[in-house]
Amino acid sequence: MQGFRARVQKSGKTYYYFDKGGKPRREIPLGPDYVLAVKKWADLTSELHKGEEVSTFIELATRYEREVLPTKAKSTQSTQRGDIKKLREFFSNPTPAPLNQIKPKHIHMLLEYHKKTPTTANRLKRVFSHMFNTARAWGYTENENPVKGIEGYTLDRREVYIDDKVFAAVYEAGSQSLRDSMDLAYLTGQRPSDTLRMDDSQLVDGAMVIKQGKTGARLRIKIEGKLAEVLERIAARKAGHKLHCSSLTVNQHGKPMTKQTLRKQFEAAREQAAKTHPKLAAQIAAMWFYDLRAKAADDTAETRGEQAAADLLGHDSVTTTQQHYLRKGRLVSPTK
Incomplete structure (x- = not known):
């Protein structure tokens, strides 16, 4: 029985106490009669927990989605909404889990449940951790975050570097809308979501x-060289449409490119490029639009140094660029 303590006195007689916990520890004497002591213990336990609200993960998720999620970038909202749905399913089977009963072992079970998709598993762990810390701030629980001490999956670093031949093959197979988007993404080194938000x-x-949607990082990219040429070309193409649109990434009708349209056009161009260039088919198939950001980092680092690459990508630390984006390998001279 939680909080029920028994102590043998010097006289040999046993006395019982109710341990209220806390620091310093507080105990209430219950007397030497075991039956009466148990009755008093039950009454005190009931009184101690009277009116105490039991918050569940589902309650936390509902408030989190209502108050916290809208403050994040739209792309993050979309991803985390799906993550929270998965967390809801896990922590409500068979009944909604009280926050105070979620232990480190349950986080391990969550990771095991999603072990076939380790990237997703790690992300769910991060989202849960932030949600639980928020629950602590809201007073839903005073328990330690159960994520503490639980290791996620070690993921292989993406090593794909898009060389100029692969880039050119997909570029040539794409529509003018896709070409403009590829040029902007590569020349500015920005994420696909930030590229689609670019406007006049x-x-x-x-x-x-630029103000990056994911991190809020701010930077100014000089309009010169190839970027200046691309922007002039985009302006001329937009001028040919009756519809005025401030977006820099527009479709064939002059309307803003959507994430879905960009994905469809890129996948179609990649498929066509693989057919046209069978010797490059494997490399082309491995290409993601997001890889253009890493290509921008590699190509900039090779010509102007790693600090320039970090600056272009909006990183405060060169280490971030080195760990996640530089894939080509540093160009060095031989011993002799």
Whole structure:
């Protein structure tokens, strides 16, 4: 029985106590009669927990989705909404789990349940951890975060470098809309979501002003060289449409490119490029649009150094660029 303590006195007689816990520990004497002591213990336990609310993970998830999720970037909202759905399913089987009863072993079980998709498993662990810390801040629980000490899966680093031949093959097979998007993503080194958000209002005083959606990092990219040529070409193409659109990535009708349209056009171009260039088919099939950000980092690092690559990608630390984006390998000279 939780909180029920028995102590043998010097006289040999046993006395019983109710341990209220806390620091310093507080105990209430229950007397030497075991039956009466148990009755008093039951009454005190009931009184101690009277009116105490039991918060479940489902209650936390509902409030988190309502108050916290809308403050995040749209792309993050979309991903985490799906993650929270998975967490809801896991922590409500067979009944909604009380937050105070979620232990480290349950986080391990969550990882095991999603072991076939380790990237997703690790992300679910991160999302749960933030949700639980938020629950602590809201007063839903005072328990330690059960994620503490539980290791996620070790993931292999993506090593794909898109060389110029592969880039050109997909580029040539794509529509003009896709080509513009590929040029902007590569020349600016930005994520696909940030590329799709680029518009005329960001072109200020000879620079493209970027505020990254994921991190909030701000940078200004000089409008010069190939980027200046691409922006002129985009402006000319947009001028040919009756519909005025401020977006820099527009489809064949002059409307803003959506994430879905970009994906479909890229996949179609990649498929066509593989047929046209069978010797490059495997490399082409392995290409993701997101790899253009890593290509931008590698190509910039090779010509202007790793710090320049980190600056272009909006990283505060060169280490981040080195760990996650530089895939080509440093170019060095031989011993002799």
